[in-house]
Amino acid sequence: MLEYKIPFNRASLSGREIENILQAFANGHVAGDGAFTHQCHALLEKIISSPKALLTTSCTHALEMTALLLNLKPGDEVIVPSFTFVSTVNAFVLRGVTPVFIDIRPDTLNLDERQLAEKITDKTRAIVPVHYAGVGCEMDEICKLAEAHGIAVVEDNAHGLFGKYRGKPLGSFGTFSTLSFHETKNLTCGEGGALLINDVSYVERAEIIREKGTNRSQFFRGQVDKYGWVDLGSSYLPSEVLAAFLFAQLNASTMIQARRQAVWTRYSSDLAGWAGDNHVRVPVIPAHCEQPYHMFYILLPNLDVRQAFIKHMSEAGVLTPFHYVPLHSSIMGQKFGGRLGDCPVTEDVSDRLVRLPLFSSLSREDQDFVTARVREFKV
Numbered sequence: 522m523l524e525y526k527i528p529f530n531r532a533s534l535s536g537r538e539i540e541n542i543l544q545a546f547a548n549g550h551v552a553g554d555g556a557f558t559h560q561c562h563a564l565l566e567k568i569i570s571s572p573k574a575l576l577t578t579s580c581t582h583a584l585e586m587t588a589l590l591l592n593l594k595p596g597d598e599v600i601v602p603s604f605t606f607v608s609t610v611n612a613f614v615l616r617g618v619t620p621v622f623i624d625i626r627p628d629t630l631n632l633d634e635r636q637l638a639e640k641i642t643d644k645t646r647a648i649v650p651v652h653y654a655g656v657g658c659e660m661d662e663i664c665k666l667a668e669a670h671g672i673a674v675v676e677d678n679a680h681g682l683f684g685k686y687r688g689k690p691l692g693s694f695g696t697f698s699t700l701s702f703h704e705t706k707n708l709t710c711g712e713g714g715a716l717l718i719n720d721v722s723y724v725e726r727a728e729i730i731r732e733k734g735t736n737r738s739q740f741f742r743g744q745v746d747k748y749g750w751v752d753l754g755s756s757y758l759p760s761e762v763l764a765a766f767l768f769a770q771l772n773a774s775t776m777i778q779a780r781r782q783a784v785w786t787r788y789s790s791d792l793a794g795w796a797g798d799n800h801v802r803v804p805v806i807p808a809h810c811e812q813p814y815h816m817f818y819i820l821l822p823n824l825d826v827r828q829a830f831i832k833h834m835s836e837a838g839v840l841t842p843f844h845y846v847p848l849h850s851s852i853m854g855q856k857f858g859g860r861l862g863d864c865p866v867t868e869d870v871s872d873r874l875v876r877l878p879l880f881s882s883l884s885r886e887d888q889d890f891v892t893a894r895v896r897e898f899k900v
């Protein structure tokens with residue numbers, strides 16, 4: 522494998538992670554739902570203004586929980602952007618649901634809400650907006666349509682922790698929203714996620730599904746005197762070891778976010794002239810959206826130029842990966858009737874996008890090396 526001088530991402534410790542893990546062992550509780558998990562829940566509820574957070578083993582699993590909570594079944598339809606990670610769709614396909622792929626807006630690369638109405642049928646059960654790069658989807662329109670049709674909204678908020686739409690935290694709009702703490706996300710515990718439940722009528726069942734279909738959470742709170750098998754479920758709760766690690770990251774989030782903001786902002790100012798001269802588009806952040814500095818991407822004029830750019834950066838030891846391969850025209854997408862040409866903006870953007878290295882420990886010197894190398898590239 523190629524050794525990169527500057528990787529795309531590098532997870533780093535923020536300070537207290539190891540100490541917290543030792544504390545979890547000292548507490549004598551390293552399985553799930555101990556003190557650190559509860560503290561993470563409280564912090565996430567505060568950040569997202571959501572009544573209930575539950576840590577999960579991944580964002581993928583949090584999405585799977587939403588499909589179970591909504592009782593989705595074969596024949597149901599869920600509207601998902603084609604330009605997303607496979608889990609956004611797989612979680613529903615696992616329940617036999619038919620995904621209905623929708624194209625993205627050319628500016629924010631988010632699900633194009635103007636095409637939603639025509640995708641809704643009497644089988645539609647949920648809309649799954651993905652806040653790409655943590656820039657909010659047009660939630661006013663999406664929620665209005667969903668409400669008018671009695672459809673649930675599940676926000677895939679894997680990129681959007683700390684992002685806001687019209688002053689409200691991303692993740693607070695849908696019936697549910699999901700977070701990822703995978704190593705590539707702003708805050709991490711290696712692998713991890715969370716389910717945020719904004720409609721409290723789902724809380725009791727969510728706790729049961731997360732605990733193998735048992736009412737063990739109620740038992741630990743003293744609400745029932747024995748626990749048993751009461752519903753469907755699986756093991757969706759992470760260990761305290763991970764929660765202890767994550768709690769340190771959550772507590773350091775001001776510092777982590779400030780560093781990411783500094784890197785993002787420097788890319789934006791250092792590359793503006795070059796982008797303008799070379800027909801390169803940089804991210805669009807609408808005035809009513811606050812972004813969490815998750816990603817700095819650029820859109821090159823076409824696939825050939827994009828591939829040449831990746832090679833140019835790679836030869837200097839800088840990894841600049843492209844992003845999502847459209848799902849509608851993938852091998853699985855075709856099984857649901859997806860065809861090349863169905864989502865033209867997705868297909869176009871997928872060919873032209875690359876992401877620049879962005880992580881909290883990226884030094885100024887290394888970032889200057891990246892931007893200097895970028896500016897040597899002439900389209």
Ligand SMILES: *Cc1c(COP(=O)(O)O)cnc(C)c1O
Pocket residue numbers: 578579580581582605606608609651677679680700701702703712713714
């Ligand atoms: C990272 C990511 C996921 C999956 O997160 P995991 O925690 O790895 O399961 C889902 N959706 C989007 C948009 C992501 O970026």
